[in-house]
Amino acid sequence: xxxxxxxxxxxxxxxxxxxxxxxxxxxxxxxxxxxxxxxxxxxxxxxxxxxxxxxxxxxxxxxxxxxxxxxxxxxxxxxxxxxxxxxxxxxxxxxxxxxxxxxxxxxxxxxxxxxxxxxxxxxxxxxxxxxxxxxxxxxxxxxxxxxxxxxxxxxxxxxxxxxxxxxxxxxxxxxxxxxxxxxxxxxxxxxxxxxxxxxxxxxxxxxxxxxxxxxxxxxxxxxxxxxxxxxxxxxxxxxxxxxxxxxxxxxxxxxxxxxxxxxxxxxxxxxxxxxxxxxxxxxxxxxxxxxxxxxxxxxxxxxxxxxxxxxxxxxxxxxxxxxxxxxxxxxxxxxxxxxxxxxxxxxxxxxxxxxxxxxxxxxxxxxxxxxxxxxxxxxxxxxxxxxxxxxxxxxxxxxxxxxxxxxxxxxxxxxxxxxxxxxxxxxxxxxxxxxxxxxxxxxxxxxxxxxxxxxxxxxxxxxxxxxxxxxxxxxxxxxxxxxxxxxxxxxxxxxxxxxxxxxxxxxx
Numbered sequence: 304x305x306x307x308x309x310x311x312x313x314x315x316x317x318x319x320x321x322x323x324x325x326x327x328x329x330x331x332x333x334x335x336x337x338x339x340x341x342x343x344x345x346x347x348x349x350x351x352x353x354x355x356x357x358x359x360x361x362x363x364x365x366x367x368x369x370x371x372x373x374x375x376x377x378x379x380x381x382x383x384x385x386x387x388x389x390x391x392x393x394x395x396x397x398x399x400x401x402x403x404x405x406x407x408x409x410x411x412x413x414x415x416x417x418x419x420x421x422x423x424x425x426x427x428x429x430x431x432x433x434x435x436x437x438x439x440x441x442x443x444x445x446x447x448x449x450x451x452x453x454x455x456x457x458x459x460x461x462x463x464x465x466x467x468x469x470x471x472x473x474x475x476x477x478x479x480x481x482x483x484x485x486x487x488x489x490x491x492x493x494x495x496x497x498x499x500x501x502x503x504x505x506x507x508x509x510x511x512x513x514x515x516x517x518x519x520x521x522x523x524x525x526x527x528x529x530x531x532x533x534x535x536x537x538x539x540x541x542x543x544x545x546x547x548x549x550x551x552x553x554x555x556x557x558x559x560x561x562x563x564x565x566x567x568x569x570x571x572x573x574x575x576x577x578x579x580x581x582x583x584x585x586x587x588x589x590x591x592x593x594x595x596x597x598x599x600x601x602x603x604x605x606x607x608x609x610x611x612x613x614x615x616x617x618x619x620x621x622x623x624x625x626x627x628x629x630x631x632x633x634x635x636x637x638x639x640x641x642x643x644x645x646x647x648x649x650x651x652x653x654x655x656x657x658x659x660x661x662x663x664x665x666x667x668x669x670x671x672x673x674x675x676x677x678x679x680x681x682x683x684x685x686x687x688x689x690x691x692x693x694x695x696x697x698x699x700x701x702x703x704x705x706x707x708x709x710x711x712x713x714x715x716x717x718x719x720x721x722x723x724x725x726x727x728x729x730x731x732x733x734x735x736x737x738x739x740x741x742x743x744x745x746x747x748x749x750x751x752x753x754x755x756x757x758x759x760x761x762x763x764x765x766x767x768x769x770x771x772x773x774x775x776x777x778x779x780x781x782x783x784x785x786x787x788x789x790x791x792x793x794x795x796x797x798x799x800x801x802x803x804x805x806x807x808x809x810x811x
Contacts, residue, residue, distance in 0.1 A: 304617060305363045308609030309348050310422070311370040312602045314339040314488055318348060319606040320356050326610065326624050327356055329632040330603045333664060333785035339486040340782075345374055349410045355632050365617065366414040367398060367609040369422050379405050387416070392446045394458035397421045398612060415613075419445035422608035423574040424453050427597040429607070429624040435572040435595065437565040441557075442575035442601070443470030443488075449519070450575070452564045460564065467519030469553065469577045476546050479525055483696070485780045488576070488601075492668075494546060495580050496699045499740040501547030507531050511552040516560050522549060554583045558590065567591055576601040579668070581725040581744045588717040588724055598628050598667030598721040607666075628721065629673050629752070631664030633785035636805030638662065638754050643806050648761035650810075651771065654682050655800030656692060658776055660790040661754050664783060669722045670775035671746055672704055672755035674783040676799065678735060678772040679762075685735025685772060692797045695779035700738035705770035706759050707749040713770065714745055722746040722773075735772050746773060 306321040316331040331351055332340035342348055352358040360366070372380050372388060382402045390396045398417040406414050423445070424438035438453040445451075449468035452460040462468070470491060477490035480497060484490050510531065514522050521527065528545040529538035538545070565571045570593045578584065578600035588594050597604055614622055624630055638661065639647070650657055657677045665671040676692070678685055680703055690697045702722050710718050713733070716726035722744050728737045736743045748756050763769040776784045776793065784790045787804045794802035794809060802809045 304365075304619065305358075306610060306613040306617070307352065307358065307360075307363045307366045308606040308613060309352075309366065309368050309370075310602065310605035310609065311342060311345050311348060311368065311374065312419075312605070313371060313374070314341050314486060315602045316341050316348070317603050317606045318352055318355075319610040320352065320358055321610055321614070321622065322356070326622050326630075327632050328607060328624075328630050328666065329355060330599075330666070332782040333631055333633050336782055336785065336789060338780055338782050339488060345370060346408060346410050360411050363411070365613055366411045367417050367613050368401070368409065368414055369417050369419055369605045369609055372416075375405065375408070379408055383416075391416060391418050392448075394418065394421075394461075417609055417612060419605065420448070420451040420575075421453070422605045422612070423600075424451070424456070424572065424608065425611040426574055426599065426604040426608035427572045427595055428611045428622065429627050430595055430597055431570075431572070433570060436569040438572045438574075439561065439564065440575040441469055441573075441577040443468050443474070445575070454564070465520075466517050467521070467523060469519060470575075472519060472523030472549075472553075473577075476523060476525075476549070480542055480546060491576065492579065493696070493699065494550075495582060496738065497543070498546045498550040499700075499738055499742070500698060501543030501545070503548045503551050504544050507545070507548050508552060511548065512555075514552075514556075516556050522552065522556070550582070554586050557583050558586055561587055561591060565591060567593075569593055570595065572596075574600040574604065579723070581723055582742070585716055585724040585726065596721070596723050598665065598669065598671070598723065600723075601668070603667070626663065628666040628671060629663045630666055631785070633664045634787060635663045636661060636787065639757075639803065639806045641757075643803065643808055644754070644757045644761050646808055647801065647803055648758060648765055650801050651677060651679055651758075651762055652765045654679055656688065656798075658790055658794055658799055658802040659755075659758075660776060660784060660787060660802070660804045664785060667721065668775075669702065669746075670773055670783065671721065672748065672752045672773065674776040675704075675755075676772075676774050676776055677704075677758075679766070679768065680733040680735045680770055680772050681766075681768060682735050689735070689772065689774060692799060693774065693778055698739075700743070701736050701772050701774050702744040702746060703733070703736040703770045704746045704748050704755060704759065704773035706756070706763065707747040709763075709769035710745065710747050714743065718747045719745065720747055720749070720751065733770065736770070
């Protein structure tokens with residue numbers, strides 16, 4: 304049986320295909336090399352699936368879509384009818400069959416429209432050891448609400464957008480701070496790094512502690528800060544302190560929120576764009592050790608949730624995704640030899656910056672060792688050099704990849720394979736990965752990525768340092784490289800010392 308899940312939000316389009324034996328996935332920005340790529344019209348998805356996998360929509364047995372009905376032509380929006388949309392938005396059903404005229408427009412025989420938030424909730428299936436007790440989804444807006452909580456896959460609580468949204472609050476805060484962006488969904492991640500440059504104001508924090516989770520709009524309202532400072536100009540000049548204080552309070556509220564709906568010993572899956580905030584994730588992990596966050600927690604994972612829903616509809620055996628998270632259907636390459644590993648480790652040990660393109664690309668927005676730029680973390684001006692290479696803001700931090708068994712010697716906090724938790728750096732030995740507040744987001748490397756592990760081991764043998772700076776193989780405003788040609792273009796456009804594509808090493 305062939306199943307197809309197509310996610311067509313206003314950004315980060317993605318498709319998952321099950322051909323009866325294997326699952327294939329693509330975030331379309333990779334192949335298109337356009338950050339936050341969205342199709343110009345919903346039917347355009349067909350060409351992508353056909354060119355990647357040879358998929359014929361007529362041969363697929365069932366299809367599910369996650370999309371904003373407003374993207375459809377007005378006549379087709381009316382064909383959906385208010386009752387269908389209300390059932391999906393209110394969890395009256397997790398998905399509804401699309402009318403024939405809508406299916407014809409989308410280019411399929413039959414299809415479903417699925418709940419945005421429930422697709423998020425199902426998207427961590429490849430990581431689950433057992434079904435989650437609680438599934439929490441928090442983003443800007445989905446299904447007309449900013450958050451949802453499912454227990455045993457039944458919606459038990461949902462947010463009201465009139466009370467505010469964490470995702471939207473972060474976005475508007477970034478605009479006030481003057482954050483530059485190509486797409487508004489890039490703002491929140493930059494604010495996460497920028498807030499560390501502010502100083503928490505104890506008096507304002509006490510005021511914010513009078514607000515609860517149902518008052519997110521007030522929490523993120525800068526007008527309250529201006530009133531507290533007594534002058535709008537003074538308030539604007541101290542916006543970094545405002546965002547640092549609000550960010551801290553938001554973390555406290557998230558922890559209280561999770562306590563309302565989950566118990567520490569339970570399996571809790573967490574998704575949505577807000578689940579990419581590594582500072583808050585570390586706070587939550589401290590109380591909920593069973594917390595599961597997929598690397599594709601934002602909208603780029605919706606089609607993965609959709610394919611799991613279709614599997615259940617057709618009562619198929621559990622799906623498998625070998626090699627996860629290295630599952631992008633981009634251009635894969637053969638692994639590097641020991642000779643290549645050794646020569647690259649030598650370049651890194653001499654302070655060189657190395658582009659690293661291996662295997663298939665990783666799911667999620669963060670490089671996890673297959674589409675990476677690597678560097679010795681001990682280089683004093685490493686952050687400055689890397690930001691100049693990547694043409695991005697100097698205030699932004701870099702992550703690290705560390706041999707799993709050495710994590711505890713150098714970092715304090717929750718270990719994570721997907722660089723989704725913030726840790727404390729124990730010493731001052733690694734300036735290139737240490738943020739202004741002494742933190743770092745860290746990827747622990749066990750056996751899931753043999754080439755990266757072999758490189759780290761060889762670098763450790765040469766230098767006594769078991770970690771490397773690990774940042775994404777792209778320039779600011781561009782997606783991660785999806786082909787050797789993308790990687791080599793970056794090599795030509797930057798002063799990095801080497802580009803490694805599979806077993807080929809290109810040196811300056």
